[in-house]
Amino acid sequence: MVVMKIIEKYGLLRVQMAYNKEHVKMLKKIGGGKWDPGARVWNFPLGKKQDLETLQGEIVTVSAYDEAVKLLKNHLKQKGYSPKTIKSYTGHLDRFLTYSKGEVDKASINEYLLYLLEEKQSSHSYANQSINAIKAYLRLVNKSEDFTVPYIPRPKKEHKLPKVMSKEEVKKVIDATHNTKHKTMLMLAYSCGLRVSETASMQLKNIDSSRMVVMVEQGKGRKDRMVSLSDKMLQQLRQYYREYKPVKWLFEGSDRSRYISTRTVQTVFNNSVKAVGIEKKLSFHSLRHSYATHMLEAGVDLRFIQELLGHRSSKTTEIYTHVSVQSLGKIANPLDQL
Known part of the structure; x- marks a missing residue:
């Protein structure tokens, strides 16, 4: 594991870590770094932050605005936000304050948003999330949930269709995954419609073979839900259990007291997709x-699919009607009528 502390100071990223020959090689491979023997740190340009964050392991980021970030983090914890949302919001705030050098006003916010959209080519969704984080911080420092945040024009929401695989492609990806543990992860995610975090953190106790259901605890939005457990999935789980004998977490990490990282789960999927040569731009999601799409095409009611996915609004689930080929196949193409 690479354990680093990254300090943003004097326009540089100062990386502190215990000496390890292999870890030093990884830093050198990133490029642009320079060892400072006096301070015993590696100095990298600010532009290398994302490259450093791709290194596996625990990364502790400290900036000149650490107190502000810590203040927001504690506030979000008290409000019951999920660890993933807290990490996202505090990261956005830290990046904004670093860019604006601590200034938090309408001009600096608008300048930062233009920087994200024009220079960084960030998505509209990413920019909107930055606005949410900045607004949460402004309300906090002004000690009022009703504090009127200066008007910030938001980028239009992008309407992108979900990337869907055919049943044949799903089967190819699963069949190309030869490791029993990895195959079980992909099968469970598909057969239960799980998010990557829900797959990684699944516990043994949540597999109920007597009722043939899987309990998804505290999914997105702090919601519990139940999904069906297929016979084929149960057989695979039993085979997996005989081989790995997990104790608490269904998919244990290298440290058996913790569950597998979401990054590892995503890498497993990406490697299997690459192995079968699917050219679509896919993710674990x-x-x-x-x-959801295959359920819809099989005739399952949209409201039931909404419950299975744990969507708060039916509008979120309705997006799958736009990618289902079931209805499209019934429409006569004018070219065929020429």
Whole structure:
């Protein structure tokens, strides 16, 4: 594991870590770094932050605005936000304050948003999330949930269709995954419509073979839900259990007291997709999208699919009607009528 502390100071990223020959090689491979023997740190340009964050392991980021970030983090914890949302919001705030050098006003916010959209080519969704984080911080420092945040024009929401695989493609990806543990992860995600975090953190106790259901605890939005457990999935789980004998977490990490990282789960999926040569731009979430679409094409009611996916609004689930080929196949193409 690479354990680093990254300090943004004097326009540089100062990386502190215990000496390890292999870890030093990894830093050198990133490029642009320079060892400072006096301070015993590696100095990298600010532009290398994302490259450093791709290194596996625990990364502790400290900036000149650490107190502000810590203040927001504690506030969000008290409000019951999920660890993933807290990490996202505090990261956005830290990046904004670093860019604006601590200034938090309408001009600096608008300048930062233009920087994200024009220079960084960030998505509209990413920019909107930055606005949410900045607004949460402004309300906090002004000690009022009703504090009127200066008007910030938001980028239009992008309407993108989910990336869906055919049943044949899902089967190819699963069949190309030869490791029993990895195959079981992909099968469970597809057969239950799970998010990557829900797959990684699944516990043994949540597999109820007597009722043939899987309990998904505290999914997105702090919601519990139940999904069906297929016979084929149960057989695979039993085979997996005989081989790995997990104790608490269904998919244990290298440290058996913790569950596998979401990054590892995503890498498993990406490697299997690459192995079968699928050219579509897919992510692990495509398994969940495919589950919902295939259910819809099989005639399952949209409201029931909404419950299975744990969507708060039916409008979120309705997006799958746009990628289902069931209705499209019934429409006569004018070219065929010429």
